[in-house]
Amino acid sequence: MVSLVLTKGYLGKLQSSSFTPDITPIILAAHRDNYVILKMLLDRGDRIPRPHDLRCACHICSQARREDGLQHSKLRINTYRALTSPSFIILTSNDPILTAFEMSAELQQMGELENEFRIEYEELTKKCQEFATDLLAQTRSSVELSVVLNHDTGSSGMGGHVAGLTRFPVGENGIEDQQLSRLKLAIRYEQKNFVAHPHCQQLLASMWYEGLPGFRQKPMAAQMMTMGTLCAMFPLLATCYMLAPQSKLGTMMKKPFIKFLCHSSSYLSFLGLLLLAAVRIEALLMNTMDERMNDRGPLPSLSEAALVIYVIGFVWQEIKKIYTWGIRTYIMDMWHLLDFIMNSMYISTIAMRTVAFVRVRVYNEPRFVSREQWDSFDPILVSECLFAGANIVSTLKLVYVFTISPQLGPLQISLGRMLNDIFKFFCVYVLVIVAFAFGLNQLFWFYANNRARNCKHVHFTLEEGQKDVYDYCITRGTHFTNLFEIAQSLYWSTYGLIDLTSFNLEYPHAFTEFVGKLTFGVYSYIAFIVLLNMLIAMMNSSYEQIVQRVKWVKEREARYTVVMRELTKRYIMQKLRTAESDTVGADDLNEIKGDISAFRHELLDILRANGMCIPEIHKRCEFTLVCSRTVRLNLS
Incomplete structure (x- = not known):
């Protein structure tokens, strides 16, 4: 029935209460990830045009942004939601994994540029990453896995970075034949779930311990003894590798x-x-x-x-x-x-x-x-x-050595994430220091000048009475002498190195002294209690994300067409089996009945208005409406 309807005419864009005008049948089918209807529409010649670049200044994009910026953004999101459909990628791409990688990177960039819809773009990015990981999960043997991870597409959308990555030297067998171009591409595109998949990690582990059969199964004492022996032999191994790289000891270094x-x-x-x-x-x-x-x-x-x-x-x-x-x-x-x-x-x-x-x-x-x-x-x-x-x-x-350890790996990776948190905290902290430094500089400018004048020619000496003057001049005498010294004093007060007595004045100006101490107290509350605890919470959150999302695994590291075809078939069959197991509920039947009843009344109104006459043009319009509703009912 659906095939018959699709062959009778073109289903155009129709305004309705359920869908916006930009939702064409092929876009709706892609949103529902319906493989069968997508294939029919693609075979008929329907296509999903890729959106223009977000910075595009062509006449069409400029006019769309000028007329309705929200509708233009929603159209872009709906189009990307269709382009990221797993069934659509399988039907339109010869390399679904590469397409998923590139689409994920493009969507991530879109989320950064169009910050208002960042959540939507992040969801689509996650969808692409999960699709690539699901395809990898369909591999059933080491041969298929090796073909997938070693496939090299040459130059790609990232500027040919695959060719620029380090390659293992090509040899007769073993690791020398494993280029891992696709895995390196996944690392570059930050496909964490793909790299962390057990299939990928199993291959990496077998390559990592090549030349040491059974090493992982040995007891800890035997492993430590083997590692100690190899570490002690490194001068000999390095010398053999430089002088005779093809010798037995020289090849061990590879x-x-x-x-x-x-x-x-x-x-x-x-x-x-x-x-x-x-x-x-x-x-x-x-x-x-x-x-x-x-x-x-x-x-x-x-x-x-x-x-x-x-x-x-x-x-x-x-x-x-x-x-x-x-x-x-x-x-x-x-x-x-x-x-x-x-x-x-x-x-x-x-x-x-x-x-x-x-x-x-x-x-x-x-x-x-x-x-x-x-x-x-x-x-x-x-x-x-x-x-x-x-x-x-x-x-x-x-610290770099910690990466290979499951216990210390998350800690090492979290250090990098914490640096980002510290940088964000420091930006706010510097603003707070500058703000309070301006205030204290205005408050203590007179007393600072006097202190600087009194301590100008004081030098270090052990003479009785003079040492105390020197100690005063290198501590309290310099804490608030100028704007830079005030900022330094506020910073070092974070570590408890500035005493409250530094705000005592040599003159009986009690109100000024009170305001200065009160200002320092407010600064201490903001800097020590609020900002410092916020930094601790941010760093703790970063570490929790590292542990839970196994991001540390990321730091560990034609036959392809045939294998990829098998992977896509398995993926499609799994999706179809899942779809066939779904049952139709009473709500679905009631919705269909309501649509049929509404269509019947609309058709009777049209016939009454035309005196029960149906011209040829009305026949085509009614047929188009029937086709559109029929396809949407099937998609629903």
Whole structure:
């Protein structure tokens, strides 16, 4: 019956109480995800036009926004709701998974641009992600799963990023044949559920522990012994890989888990050298610490020379990544930003040490000078500051190792999310500090000038009576001397380092002193009780989301057409079986009866108005109306 109705004429846009004018039969069928009717309409030639870009300034879009902006936005949402129908994607796309990925990214961008309808776009984004995950769940063997995850579409909508991602070297078997292009694409499109699916994780786990059969089934003691042995062998394995990469030991370095252990061991060795350089072990052993403290152009020690070699290796590694991946892909990973900061600090440290050495050895500046007489920006002092910062960043990089742990993985990922929360909190906190700093600066400007004038020429001394003056001048005497010092004082008061006595005035101005203390009390309430607790709640919420939504799994990482066809068939059959199991209720029958009764009365009114005459044009109009109602009844 539906097929007969569809072949008799075109069902146009009709205004009704149930549907808006933009709801065509094919859009309605896509909204209901009715595979059978969608196929009939597509075979007949019906299509769903893609909406123009949200920033489109063509005549049609400009006129639509000018006439009715809400209707234009609703039309766009209804169209996207139809385009994201799983049945429609299956019928119109040769690569449903790629289409779902691209549609998900497009909808996410639309939600950011059209913030008023963010919830609707987020629901459609989630729908696309679930559809791609459902297709992955239809794989029944490792062969099908491997074909799906290794399919490479070349350049895509994201600018050909698949080709720019790191590839495993191609070999005869095993991991060398697993390119995982589709999985890398899922990671780039942030398809968390797809990557976290058990099928995908099972393949990743088998690839990760390749070369160590039965490792996961071993007891904890045996695993620790195996890992310790491999870590101790990393110099030998690295040497064999460089000199004889095709040897048995050289090929072991190509296995992911073994490679990870060797890299971790190498980095721990680097941190060990940092520790030796930080405590200046050579100067301690040779009893030259006093000489080293006053040396303005020292030669690098053995540990520092080894660190220079490591830094050169780190820089070369990052250059290779940029060359292989491309600068755009490289900067999208925040860990690469951390590497860039660390390497920049080490390079700057080496440069400052070189400048100091040249000034002493080439320009014959004094080499041994008491450190108290050094300039504040002496190259050695600057290099020590840079080296200290680089040591902090280098040690914090060990957090990256936590990603592979199910226990510590969520904690490591939540740290990144918490940084976003801290940034949002800090924006509000800075505004509060600036606001109260303006008020306190206006309140204490006279007393601040007097304090600054009295402490202008006070220097450190141990003389009786003078030390108290110095202590006053470096604490209360500087807390509120200018706008910058007031902002600093308010910030450090967060950690309890500013006492209420700092607001005591040297003059008997009790009301001004009371207002100052009251202002500080209001600031403390807002900053400590309200904002700080809000930050704690935000950070706790971020961690809960990480744990519950298994986002940490995301950080762990033609045959395709044939396999995809089988997946879509299974998906369709599952949908049809679900649809066939649905029963028709009394409400559905009553609705159909009501529509038929209304149609009968409308038809009788038309016939009475025409004197029971039915011209040819009226026949076509009535037939179109019958077709439209029949299709909608079937869709309902």
